Amino acid sequence: MAIYLYFIKPKIIISSPCIKANRIEVNIKNDYRYLNVLEVECQVSITKNEFKKVITLNLLKDKTLAIKPQDDYIFKTEDNVTLDDYNQVRIRILARNLIGIKKLIDRVCDLKKN
Numbered sequence: 001m002a003i004y005l006y007f008i009k010p011k012i013i014i015s016s017p018c019i020k021a022n023r024i025e026v027n028i029k030n031d032y033r034y035l036n037v038l039e040v041e042c043q044v045s046i047t048k049n050e051f052k053k054v055i056t057l058n059l060l061k062d063k064t065l066a067i068k069p070q071d072d073y074i075f076k077t078e079d080n081v082t083l084d085d086y087n088q089v090r091i092r093i094l095a096r097n098l099i100g101i102k103k104l105i106d107r108v109c110d111l112k113k114n
Contacts, residue, residue, distance in 0.1 A: 009103045010037050010095045016109050017044070017089050023079040024057065024111075026091055029072040036066040039102070041094040042075040046086040046111065054090070057081060087111055 011031035017024045024044055030037045041063040045054045057077040067073050093105040 005097070005099045006101060008097050009105060010097050012037060012040075012093060012095060012105060014091055014093065014105065014107050017091065017111065019083060019111070021079060022081075022083065024077045024083070024089065026075045027072055028067065028075065028093065030067040030069055032069050034069055035098070036068055038066050038096045038100075039094075040064050040067055040073065043092040043094075044075070044077055045090040045092075046081075046083065047088050047090070048086055049088075051088070051090060051108075055081070055086075083111065 013029040013031050015027040015029070017026045026042060026044060028040065042059060043062070044057045044059065046057060047054050060076045060078060064073055087110060089109060089111045091107045094102055095105070097103050
């Protein structure tokens with residue numbers, strides 16, 4: 001049973017990133033009903049093609065201590081980068097699972113301009 005708990009990832013829903021006022025916003029939702037997700041860290045990278053050359057964006061706040069059950073948190077990038085030439089974004093989330101082991105959740109999606 002303990003070995004099974006080691007491989008469980010936290011129940012986090014990552015919505016597709018949106019661009020507002022030349023910054024990227026990533027909405028992360030805790031999908032547990034009764035448990036907090038602890039020590040959530042975020043990293044946002046953008047690229048032109050296939051992640052051969054990547055720019056990692058600075059976040060206004062890159063970690064939070066806890067996200068309450070059925071609640072969400074928005075990570076925002078600083079607005080000092082022009083996003084015109086970039087078409088893909090990679091979001092990496094590092095969070096603790098049920099027994100306290102940090103797990104990495106990685107998502108790649110297209111960057112949609114409004």
